[in-house]
Amino acid sequence: MIDQATIDKIMDAAQIVDVVSEFVTLRRRGVNYIGLCPFHNEKTPSFSVSPSKGVCKCFSCGKGGNVVHFIMEHEQLSYYEALKWLAKKYNIEIKERELTDEEKQAHSLRESLFVVNQFASEYFQDILYNNIDGQRIGMTYLRGRGFRDDIIKKFQLGYSTDNRDALARAALQKGYKEDFLVKTGLCYRKEDGTLRDRFWGRVIFPVHTISGKIVAFGGRVLSAATKNVQMKYVNSPESEIYHKSKELYGIFFAKQAIVRQDRCFLVEGYTDVISMHQSGIENVVASSGTALTSDQIRLIHRFTNNITVLYDGDGAGIKASIRGIDMLLEEGMNIKVCLLPDGDDPDSFARKHNATDYQAYINDHEVDFIRFKTNLLLEEAGKDPIKRAALISSIVKSISVIPDAIVRSVYIRECSQLLQMEEKILIEATSKLIEQARETKFKEQQRKKEREQRMTETPAVQPSVPDTPTNEPQATDTTPDLNNNTPLPPEPTPANTYTSYIPAEGNEQKVFYAKEEDLVRMLIRYGEKTMCYIENNEGEQVPYTVIECIATGLKEDELQFHDPIHRQILQECEAHQHDPNFIAERHFIAHPDPNVSKLAADLVNDRYQLSKYHSKGQKIVTDEERLYELIPRLLLDFKLSIIEEEMKNTLQALTDPIVAQDSQRCMEIMKHYKELQETQSIMAQQAGDRVVLKL
Known part of the structure; x- marks a missing residue:
């Protein structure tokens, strides 16, 4: 893990205009730079780079962030x-934390395996280009499949x-x-202990990770070497x-093509x-003959929500492969299926058509996967009623896992x-499956909660933390007042104690989320x-910051931010607000958590200025000049x-059939709702008749 001092050094050295250029x-x-967005096709520049803030943003597609986020997005x-990547560009030595002996051993083993695979890849390429058999058999086969030399080189x-131990002998000679x-699986030991190459007599296809490291190989046996060989491919x-x-x-x-096109084609081999x-369609990946797994789905989902599965028309193969596609639906991905003409697979069809014709x-x-599966x-x-019943059950099951109700x-x-x-x-059957899944x-979740409670139970007396926020107003008024003594804000509350009936995700369009x-x-820009200035208990005038106002204001009603990243930001603001030279904007833009730093970079962008207005028609008043009123x-x-x-x-939680059968749980929820009503009434009185600020 890279230590924070090194991260700070990299962030200080990396100039965003230099990198993006x-x-x-x-x-x-003006003071910024603009260009065509590298993340989507456009003719009018909408990609803005701010050298003063060290951030970039496309105001069309929304992508951007600081210099690290740009490299993450562009280079995936x-x-x-x-x-x-940035450290290498600016010749900065990476200092990582000291690893344990076990971690060092595991890290050393992994790096050694990558090194061996890289050697093997270079060895196989050298044989293909410089060995007589490589040219006569391997290259002849690849060119016979229609692969150009540049494509052969690109995919290594x-x-x-x-010779069944040629690689083993070459590797041992190299040490x-x-x-x-x-x-690594490149070789295996025979019963007599000698090494045997796994991929002898085959054309080699290296398998790369998302960052380009070689983790594995696939080898296809050639027709001239099929004697006594049972499998066409060995992996x-x-x-x-x-x-x-x-x-x-x-x-x-x-x-990069997947991000650019916002679509991924899935093939088999x-x-x-x-x-x-080679035909010009680059946003394509292969599952290598296996059914899709959840890890592979998440890998695709990092780049796009849209996936098109290409089939060659083999009915048996299609039926086998669609069994795993329900997982894609469950992830909320948009799945389409395309059947190629009879006798063609994605390989042969690509050799007959250019990218434009293929895409057309x-x-x-x-067609949509659900329609395809139904047909x-x-x-x-x-007309078999039993088979039709099974068909309906299968279709309903696929529909039930789709998260979007519409x-x-x-x-x-x-x-x-x-x-x-x-x-x-169909609605009743789908609802029943959804209810069963819920x-x-x-x-x-209940079992998990019980396990966690058992693990945390100790004989010692622990300070109690309520399971649900009571939202009862505090006796002490802690709002800033120039004429009253105001206590300093309490210590930060752990961000993981928050409990709410609001769903964890899908709230981005809600009113409260925008206000949060x-x-x-404001915390990041002006924290x-x-x-x-307020008067403390000793009668001294002390500064009252944005962080203190927001933190105190939430705690007086036992409220917290709903989003966990937002809670983390507030917690860190409280923890560091008295540190010398603490500047919230700089702290969070260079944060080691990429989710936090990405959010910070988005929120400090000038386009998100809350408001600038003329005061009495004379001058523009900025947010910073009216924090005492705005916050x-x-x-x-x-x-x-x-x-x-x-x-x-909370009311919706009462409609849950499981909750309805639990009288104690119902009482707890109703009590919580009543407390919320009381708090809402008090706040409405505080708001009075004022007009709610519109942003």
Whole structure:
């Protein structure tokens, strides 16, 4: 792990205009720079770079952030990989924390396996280009498949001769250990202890991670070497660095195109990916003949919500592969299916068509997965009532995992027409499955909560933390007042104690969320700034900061931010507000957590200025000049909106059938609702008749 001092050094050295200019042509506009966005196709520049703040943002697609986020997005790297990229550019030595002996050993093993795989890849490529058999057999085969030399080189294809221990001997001569050759799967030991190459007599397809490291190989036997060989393809076995269920072939070469096109094509094999690249379609990956796994889905979901599965028309293969696609639906991805003409697979079809024709065919023939699955199973079921019943159950199960209620409703209506069945029956069946899934999830959460409670129970007396916020007003008024003594804010409350009936996700369009984000924006931009001066218990005038006002204002009503990242930001503000030279904006833009730093970079952008207005028609008054007025208004608006949302979801919780059967739980929820009503009434009195601030 990179230590914070090194991260700060990298952030100080990395000039965002310098970095972005490597990928985007920029021209100056005022104090900023603009250019065409590298993340989507556009003709009018909307990508803005601010050298003073060290952030960039596309005001069309919304992507941007600080210099690390730009490299993460453009090069599709992890946070620490992006830091290392910048460190290399600016010749900064990476200092990582001291690892334990076990971590050092594991890290050393992984790095050794990567090194051995890199050697093997270069060895296979050397054989392909410089060995007689490599040229005569390997290269002849690849060119016979229609692969151009530049594509062969791009995918680092290689060849292994019929000599069954050639790689092993070459590696040992170079000083690589036998143990590493076996652990990577490049070789295996025979009964007599000698090493044997796994991929002899085959064309080699290296498998790359998302960052470009080689983790495995696939080898295809050639027709001239098929004697006594049972399998056409041999793949590397699972190892310390390779887990087949977590890798997608071609993802390293496709990631930028997937982001740019906002769509991913999924095919089955190595040659399908390579041929489509050669035809000009680069946003394509392969599952390498296996059913999709949740890890592979998450890998695709990092780049796009849209996926099109290409099938070659083999009915048996289609039926086998659609079983795992429900997981894609559950992730909320938009799935389409395209059947290629009879006799063609993605590889052969790509060799016959250019990118424009290929893309046009897909656009004309792709259909939504649910419709595709319904038509496919209908054709199979025919008039058999038992098969039709099984078909309906299968379709309903697929629809039930879709998280968006509107999308579910559309599919139910369409399937009702296709299946010639009453829509009401399908709705009831879908609702039943959803309820069963919700009940199962609820029970799992309860069991998890019980386990956590048992683990935290200790004989010692612990300070009690209420399970649900009581929202009772505090006896002491802690709002800033120039004429009254005001106690300093209490110590920060752990951000993980927050309990709410509001759903954890999907609140971005809610009123309370926008107001919460406004407060977080003020924390990041002006957190350490003094709003006003107040008199403490000793009669001294002390500065009262934005951080203190927001933190105290929330605690007096036992409220917290709903979003966990927002809670983390407030907690860190409280923890560091008295540190010398603490500046919230600088602290969070350079934060080691990429989610926090990305949010901070978005919120400090000048386009998000809350308001600038003329005071009495004379001058422009900025937010910073009226913090004493702006912060309390924003704070009260947020409190009212989140209590309103909490009340709505609290009532909704009472409609849960599981809760309805638990009288004690019902009483707890009703008590919570009553407390919220009381708090809302008090706040409404505080608000009086004032007009709620509109942003």
